[in-house]
Amino acid sequence: MSLIKAPSTQAPPGADEVPERRGGRRLTRASGLVAAVAVLAAVALLSLAVGARQLSLAEAWNGLLDSGAEHYTVVHEMRLPRTLLGLLAGAALGLAGGVMQSLTRNPIADPGILGINAGASAAVVSAISFLGIGSFTGYVWFAFLGSGAVAVLLYAVGGGRGATPARLALAGAALNAALYSYVYAVQLLDTASLDRMRFWTVGSLASAQPGTIVRVLPFIAAGVLLALALARPLNALSMGEDAARALGSRPGATRAASIVAVTLLCGAATAACGPIVFIGLMVPHMVRALTGPDLRWVLPYAAVLAPALMLGADVLGRVVARPSEIQVGVVTVITGGPLFLALVRRRRMAAS
Structure with missing residues (x-):
């Protein structure tokens, strides 16, 4: 018997398809991506129109393009920064979720569930309470530090190269619980900083400013x-x-680059609008039903559909509680929780 193990001949996702079928599937995926971009554009326009002062879609469009339009100030000073931040943060969280699920081989991996957002939150809350930092420029570096530290710690506690989905989920749940307990304890002990932290920690786009967009853009783009x-x-x-x-x-370099990508995406998004969960979980699952497991399609789809979902949740929060509003972080929890339970239940039924 030979003691030499034959190399694996398994092909990458999609490589075993016949050329005709592969070409047809590629066309279908490309058409779906174009449709997803159209959906994103429609939701973005809706985000410009919906608010305390309701605008029609035509008024929102004119206010966006025509500097002499009646609603130009409302659109550009109030609605546009919020919409752009939702686009950037949504794309960041969707891509981070897709990368994490592939890297950990865990279908329920999510920056919120596995504690990455909690690490960024703990670092930012510490900066606010103990160092008196109150600007995005200060937040973002602490958010990077916290999310990167938790990403490395999660990978180490979960077993490193031998990590399994179950171990990573348990490690993430433990880190998430511990870090958010720390965040809530700091909020209770430091009442002076509570008002600054309370809207940020729930996840919100309401305080978006043009300066925040400019500062967060390079990190999310990278x-x-x-x-x-x-x-x-x-x-x-x-x-x-x-x-x-x-x-x-090179597996080692791929893992390291993936952690850097997740840290950049989650750190910047969390610093800008607080910890928002379930976007990175829901979107990759929806996308795989259309594209299959090939990340060359999963990630572009996630980068388009995640901000559409983010802005859709934000618009829903503005509509259901008028004249007030529900923050987008609360809406994603309410809608994402049942989906998460459904995914867990489906996996249990498939395993039984």
Whole structure:
């Protein structure tokens, strides 16, 4: 019997399709991506129109393009920064969720569920309470520090290269609970900082400012480019380390780059609008039903549909509680919780 193990011949996702079928599937995916962009544009326009002062879609469009329009000030000073922040933060969280689920091979991986957002929150709350930092420029570096530290700690506690989905989920749940307990304790002990922290910690787009958009854009752009560049290496890594090396990928470098991408995306999004959960969980699952497991399609779809879901939740929060509003972080929890339970139940039924 030979003691030499034959190299894996398993192909990357989508490589075993016949050319005709592959071409038809590629056309379908491309058409779906164009439709997703159209949906995102429609939701963004709706975000410009809906608010305390209701505008028609035509009025919102004119206010966006015509500096002499009656509603130009309302659209540009109040609605546009909020919409742009929702686009950036949604894309960041959707891509971070897709990268995390592929890296950990855990279908319920999410920056919120596994504690990445909680790490950023704990660091920012500490900066607010103990160091008196109150600007986005200060928040963002602490958010990066917290999210990066928790990402590395999660990977180590979950078992490193031998991590399993169950171990990562348990480690993430433990870190999430511990960090949010710390956040709430700091809020109770430091009542002077409570007003500054309470809207931020629930997750909100209401305080978006043009300056925040300018500052967060470079970090999210770098994270988006890095995440999209990781699609092929993560596809290879999904087949195992030996197969990934045989295909020319470097598993260690892929894991390190993935952690950097998640840190950039989650840190910037959390610093800008607080911890918002379930966006990174829901969108990749919805996308895979359309694209299959190939990350070359999953990640672009997630980058488009996640901000559409984010802005949709924000618009819903403005509508259901008029003249007040429900923060987007609360809306995503209310809508994402049942979906999470449904996913867990479906996996249990499939395993039984």
